[in-house]
Each structure stands twice: as structure tokens, then as C-alpha cells.
Amino acid sequence: MQKLLAAFDDFGQMLFFGLDTLRWAVRRPFRPNLVLQQMAAIGVGSVFIVSTTAFFSGMVLALQANYAMRQLGAEGYVGGSVAISLARELSPVLTALFVIGRSGSAIATELGTMRVTEQIDAMETMAVNPVQYLVVPRLLAAVMMFPFLTMLFNALGYLGAYLMATYVAEIPEGPLLEHTRTFVNPDDILHGLLKSLIFAAVVAIITCWRGYAATGGARGVGEGTTRAVVVSSISILLVDTAFVLLTVGSGR
Amino acid sequence: MIEVTDLHKSFGANQVLRGVSLRVEKGTTFVILGGSGSGKTVLMKHVIGLLRPDKGSVRVAGVDITGLEGKELTEARRMFGMVFQKSALFDSMTVLENVAFPLREKDRSLSTRDLRERVIAKLKVVDLAENVLPLYPSELSGGMQKRVALARAIIHEPPVVLYDEPTTGLDPITTDYVDEMIVQAKERLGVTSMVISHDIASSFKVADRLAVLYDGAIAAQGTPEEVRRSEHPHVKKFLSLWFEKQ
Ligand SMILES: Nc1ncnc2c1ncn2[C@@H]1O[C@H](COP(=O)(O)OP(=O)(O)O)[C@@H](O)[C@H]1O
Ligand SMILES: [Mg+2]
Numbered sequence: 001m002q003k004l005l006a007a008f009d010d011f012g013q014m015l016f017f018g019l020d021t022l023r024w025a026v027r028r029p030f031r032p033n034l035v036l037q038q039m040a041a042i043g044v045g046s047v048f049i050v051s052t053t054a055f056f057s058g059m060v061l062a063l064q065a066n067y068a069m070r071q072l073g074a075e076g077y078v079g080g081s082v083a084i085s086l087a088r089e090l091s092p093v094l095t096a097l098f099v100i101g102r103s104g105s106a107i108a109t110e111l112g113t114m115r116v117t118e119q120i121d122a123m124e125t126m127a128v129n130p131v132q133y134l135v136v137p138r139l140l141a142a143v144m145m146f147p148f149l150t151m152l153f154n155a156l157g158y159l160g161a162y163l164m165a166t167y168v169a170e171i172p173e174g175p176l177l178e179h180t181r182t183f184v185n186p187d188d189i190l191h192g193l194l195k196s197l198i199f200a201a202v203v204a205i206i207t208c209w210r211g212y213a214a215t216g217g218a219r220g221v222g223e224g225t226t227r228a229v230v231v232s233s234i235s236i237l238l239v240d241t242a243f244v245l246l247t248v249g250s251g252r
Numbered sequence: 253m254i255e256v257t258d259l260h261k262s263f264g265a266n267q268v269l270r271g272v273s274l275r276v277e278k279g280t281t282f283v284i285l286g287g288s289g290s291g292k293t294v295l296m297k298h299v300i301g302l303l304r305p306d307k308g309s310v311r312v313a314g315v316d317i318t319g320l321e322g323k324e325l326t327e328a329r330r331m332f333g334m335v336f337q338k339s340a341l342f343d344s345m346t347v348l349e350n351v352a353f354p355l356r357e358k359d360r361s362l363s364t365r366d367l368r369e370r371v372i373a374k375l376k377v378v379d380l381a382e383n384v385l386p387l388y389p390s391e392l393s394g395g396m397q398k399r400v401a402l403a404r405a406i407i408h409e410p411p412v413v414l415y416d417e418p419t420t421g422l423d424p425i426t427t428d429y430v431d432e433m434i435v436q437a438k439e440r441l442g443v444t445s446m447v448i449s450h451d452i453a454s455s456f457k458v459a460d461r462l463a464v465l466y467d468g469a470i471a472a473q474g475t476p477e478e479v480r481r482s483e484h485p486h487v488k489k490f491l492s493l494w495f496e497k498q
Contacts, residue, residue, distance in 0.1 A: 029360060113343075122340040125300050125333075126354040127326045 010213070017131075017212065018205040021139055024132040031137060038141030042103045046149055049098050054153040057090060058082065058160025065161075066169040076175035080183030082161040083154075087188040089240075091153035092146075096199040096236045099142075099149065100229055104207040107138055108228035111211025112221035120212070135212070139204040146200035147193045154189065195243055199236050206232040253278040253412065253444045254299060259308035261294055268294050270468035271308070276461070281438050281445040283455040285490070286465035292448040293337065295465065296414055299446065300332050301325050312412065330358065333405030334414040338421075339397040341389040341404070348385040351375065351404045358408055374403040378433065395426035402433060406441070413437060415447040419454050427454060434458045452494040456480075464490065 065078045111134060114120050120130045158180075165171045210228035214220045254276040261269040268291040276282040286292045297303040298310055301317045310317045312331060320328055333354075341350050351374060352367040372382055378399040389397055398418065405413055415434065419427040431454050437443045449455045455462060456476045463473040464487045472482035480491060 110344075117338060117343075118336045118340040119342055121297070121302055122334070122336055122342075124302060125329055126357060127329045128353075128357045129326075 013213070014205065014209045017135075017209050018201075020131055021135045021205065021208075024129060025136045025139065027132065031133070034133070034137035035140045035144075038137045039145055041106070042099065042138075042141050043145040043148065046099050046102055046145070047152065049102060050095055050149045050153055051156045053094060053098060054086075054091070054156035055160040057094065058086065058157035058162075059164040061085065061090075061157070062161035062164040063169065066165065066171065075169065075171050077179050077183070078165050078169070078171055079158075079161065079176040079180040082165075083158055083180050083184045084188055086154050086157040086161075087184060087192045089192070091150045091157060092192045092196040092199060093236065093240055095146065095149045095153050095196060096203060097233055099146065100203055100207070100232050100236070103142075104203050104232055105225050105229050107204075107207040108211040108214075108225040109221060111135075111208055112214035112224045113211075115212060115214045116217055116221055130212075135204075135208045138208055139201065142200040142204040143197060146196040146203075150192055150196040154192070191247065195240060198239060198243065202235050202239055203232045206235060253313060254282075254446065255311040256295075256299065257309050257311075259295070259298060259310065260306045261291075261298065261303065262306060267468055269298075269305075272465070272468070272470055273308075274463055274470060274473060276444060276446055278444050279438065279442050280460040281434060281447060281458050283447045283449055283459035283462045284465055285449055285452065285455050285462060287490070288450060290465050291468060292450075292465055293416055296334075296416055296446065296448055300329060300334055300414060330408065331410055332412050332414060333408070333410040335398070335401050335405045335416065335418055337416040339389070339394075339401040341397055341401055343389050345388075346385065347375075347380075347387050347389070347392070347400050350389070350400060351407055354404065354408045370407065371403070374407050375400075377406070378403045379429075395422055395429070398422060398426065398430060399433075402430075406437065406443075409441070410443070412444045412446070415445065417448055417450070419449070419451050427451070430454075431457050452491065466490075 214224040259272040
């Protein structure tokens with residue numbers, strides 16, 4: 001009971017923290033340098049892991065789809081079905097999960113360390129708002145990099161699927177591309193990108209908050225980082241389900 | 253300059269401050285002595301508005317810090333420089349960026365060259381040479397970190413400097429050095445200082461006035477001489493440990 005109350009209290013504080021971040025995001029001074037720095041930290045480092053994952057996911061998806069569709073004599077639809085799974089679900093969700101593992105944990109650790117070594121207090125005494133200086137650039141960078149990385153996932157995922165489908169499964173290229181075009185709409189890509197924007201905000205706020213609210217030395221920072229990863233991963237899955245229910249519904 | 257009145261603060265069931273009152277005159281050094289965990293840092297964080305009291309007030313240069321928010325609090329904070337217990341240098345920034353930080357944030361139109369020159373001048377005050385500018389805090393010894401922290405605290409020439417255990421964990425030579433710095437800051441720059449300490453020797457050396465924090469309240473307060481003659485049992489015990497050694 002005590003724990004449940006504490007969790008609710010923490011959740012409330014985090015929402016307040018999120019709102020505070022939005023409030024500071026629109027105030028001067030703007031700090032484009034810090035945003036760029038964070039974009040590099042989140043983006044550049046994630047390009048490799050996201051590309052690799054995307055390429056391999058695309059390849060196995062194509063093989064699995066081929067296995068299933070061949071039974072219906074519908075292997076020409078492999079490209080389209082893989083593309084649509086990537087665009088609507090796999091790219092935004094897997095990208096978010098990988099970036100949480102790589103950058104989300106780094107954010108929680110960095111801010112947590114700054115909190116317990118009083119660097120955040122020090123910043124505040126120097127008349128600089130730490131939410132504006134530390135959290136806003138991370139939020140903005142995430143909001144810009146998540147859709148970019150999701151697009152990258154789409155592209156490399158489809159490339160992997162295409163190569164596997166044409167060269168290994170030997171599906172004729174004509175119908176493969178043709179069905180991809182008729183099957184996939186810009187709406188599907190937008191659906192995925194919109195989700196990645198929401199994921200970005202959720203991940204940035206949760207991981208920053210776990211660092212910002214850290215207490216009790218190195219151990220507290222470690223615990224905060226673990227919680228940041230677990231909570232933001234689960235939140236992504238919950239937000240995804242809610243979003244799909246709200247937009248696609250039962251599929252009327 | 254600083255007037256703390258009947259300050260109360262609890263964290264959950266933990267009553268840390270239960271009615272602290274003290275007064276720091278302009279241009280003097282005020283030391284707060286107390287055991288570890290007695291609430292010294294909590295008290296200092298109220299003075300600079302990092303924490304809000306449950307009850308009581310803190311007035312600095314006539315302004316009640318506890319009631320301020322946003323811009324006004326930001327403005328009020330520019331009166332202070334603070335040296336943190338473990339230096340709290342930004343570890344993602346070089347020495348130059350660390351020391352320049354308060355200035356750059358105060359006046360964003362300052363040129364890089366101006367900033368650099370002023371940083372070098374302040375580093376000279378704490379006996380550090382230009383060659384430390386590109387180093388990161390992790391590349392410095394504890395004593396050097398402390399000096400950089402000191403330079404950062406006084407770079408914008410604040411009228412009030414707060415020191416949170418400035419000598420804890422330092423070797424005896426650096427301890428002497430920091431004590432000397434505190435005295436120099438008062439005599440040369442006329443700053444008002446508030447120093448937290450559990451180091452009795454240092455405290456008696458730098459203090460104009462001194463208070464002993466015990467059990468959430470001030471157990472004794474006055475000139476070093478007055479505090480030394482205090483009849484408060486805890487204060488007597490606390491001080492005797494050290495005076496016996498002399
Ligand atoms: N932000 C905080 N939240 C909860 N408890 C705190 C907080 N800051 C300090 N405390 C508690 O207040 C007490 C006094 O701490 P502190 O002022 O840091 O002691 P010290 O005299 O060693 O500087 C300790 O019991 C500490 O656990
Ligand atoms: Mg302390």
C-alpha cells in the first residue's frame with residue numbers, strides 16, 4: 001500500500017516534471033548547441049545498431065512471410081506485408097527499444113550522477129534552470145532523432161527484406177515491388193512516425209526524470225537507470241497498444 | 253546580510269531543522285559547526301533557495317529568499333557563489349568551461365576571449381595556471397578541483413560566498429590553503445562568507461562568529477571565544493575532543 005502510494009506520487013511528480021520541461025522548452029535562452037550535441041549523442045551512436053537490427057529483421061521477416069504466404073500461393077505479397085509491418089509497428093517500436101537501451105540508460109546515468117554529486121544543485125545556484133539546460137535539449141533531440149531513426153529502420157528493413165525475397169526466396173521482383181506499392185500508403189509511414197514522436201517524448205521524460213530524481217550515491221544512480229530502462233520500455237508498449245486501439249481500433 | 257529566523261524543515265518523519273535562527277553581518281565570516289548528518293547542508297541550501305522551509309524565513313540583503321520564484325529567485329541567486337562539499341564541478345566540461353559558466357550564463361554577449369581572460373585572472377587568484385584550462389575535472393587532484401570550484405564560485409564577484417565543508421577530505425596543506433583563501437576573500441574582496449564545517453581547527457581559524465548546530469537547533473553561537481566557553485553539554489563535549497589535543 002505504502003509502495004503503491006509512493007509510486008503514484010512519483011508518477012505525479014514525473015508528469016509535473018514533463019509539463020515543466022515543455023514550459024521551459026519555449027523560453028529563452030534557446031540552446032541550439034546543446035540540442036545538436038544531444039542529437040549527436042542519441043543519433044550518431046544509434047545509427048549502427050538501428051541499421052543492423054533493421055537489416056536483419058527485414059531479412060528474417062521476408063523469409064517468415066515467404067514461408068507463410070507460399071502456402072497460399074501469395075508470395076508476391078511478401079514485400080508489401082513486410083513493409084507494412086515495418087512502417088506501422090516494428091520500426092517505431094524496435095527503434096524506441098534500442099534507443100532506450102543505448103541512450104536512455106546513458107541519459108539516466110548521466111543526470112543521476114549529476115544529481116547525486118550536486119552538479120544539478122550547483123547549476124541552480126548559478127542561476128541556470130537545470131530543466132532548461134539539461135532536460136529540454138534531450139527532449140528536443142529525442143523528438144528529432146526518433147523519427148529519423150525510424151525512417152532509417154524502414155529503409156534498411158525493407159532493403160534486407162527485398163534482398164532476401166529476390167535472391168534467396170527467388171520471388172520475382174516485378175510483383176514484389178508492385179504489391180508493395182499498392183499495399184503501403186503514406187498513411188502507414190505517417191502512423192509509424194507519429195508514434196515514434198510520442199515514444200521520443202515518453203522516453204526522454206522518463207529517463208531524464210529517473211536521473212533527475214536519483215538519490216543516494218552510486219547505488220541510487222544504478223537503480224534509477226535500471227528503472228528508467230524498464231519503465232520506459234513498458235511504457236512504449238503500453239502507449240503503442242493504446243495508440244493502435246485509438247487509431248485503428250478493432251479494424252472496422 | 254543574512255538573517256535566518258526560526259527555520260524548520262522535515263523530510264518525511266525526519267525532522268532535520270527545528271527552529272534555527274542566526275545572523276551573518278556584512279563582510280564577516282560565519283562558521284556553522286556540527287557533526288555529520290546534523291543538517292548543515294540542508295541549512296545552507298535554504299539560504300540559497302535550493303530548499304523551501306516548512307516554517308521560518310531567510311532574508312538576504314533584506315530580501316526574503318523563501319518567498320521568491322522564477323526570475324526573482326534567479327536574480328537573488330546572483331548574489332551568491334557556492335562551493336559544494338565535493339566541488340560539484342561539471343564533469344562534462346573543461347576547467348575553462350566550468351569557471352566561465354556562471355559568467356556566460358549571466359551575460360550571454362560576452363566574447364569567448366573576454367571569458368577566457370577573466371577565467372585566467374580568477375584562476376590566478378586561486379594559484380592555478382593557464383595550463384589547467386583544457387583539463388576535465390577528473391584529470392585534477394581533489395585539492396585542485398576545490399580551487400577550481402572556488403574560482404567558479406567567485407568568478408562573478410558575488411557579495412556572499414557559501415562554503416559547504418570546504419576542507420573535508422583534503423590533505424593538511426590544501427586545508428591550510430583553503431582556510432587562507434576564505435580569509436583572503438573576506439579581506440581583499442570584502443565578501444560575506446558562510447562556512448559549514450565539522451573541522452574545529454579550521455573553523456576557529458577563519459570564523460568571526462561561529463554557531464554549533466545540534467539536534468536541529470543552534471546549541472551555541474557567538475565569537476569563537478564565546479563558543480569555546482559555552483556551557484552547553486554537547487558543545488563542551490564536541491569542542492573538548494579537539495582542545496584536549498592542543
Ligand atoms: N533532499 C533530501 N531528502 C530527504 N532527506 C534529506 C535530503 N537532504 C538531506 N536529507 C537528510 O537530512 C539530514 C541532514 O543532512 P545534511 O544537511 O546533508 O547533513 P550534514 O550536516 O552532514 O551536511 C540527513 O539525515 C539527510 O538524510
Ligand atoms: Mg553536508
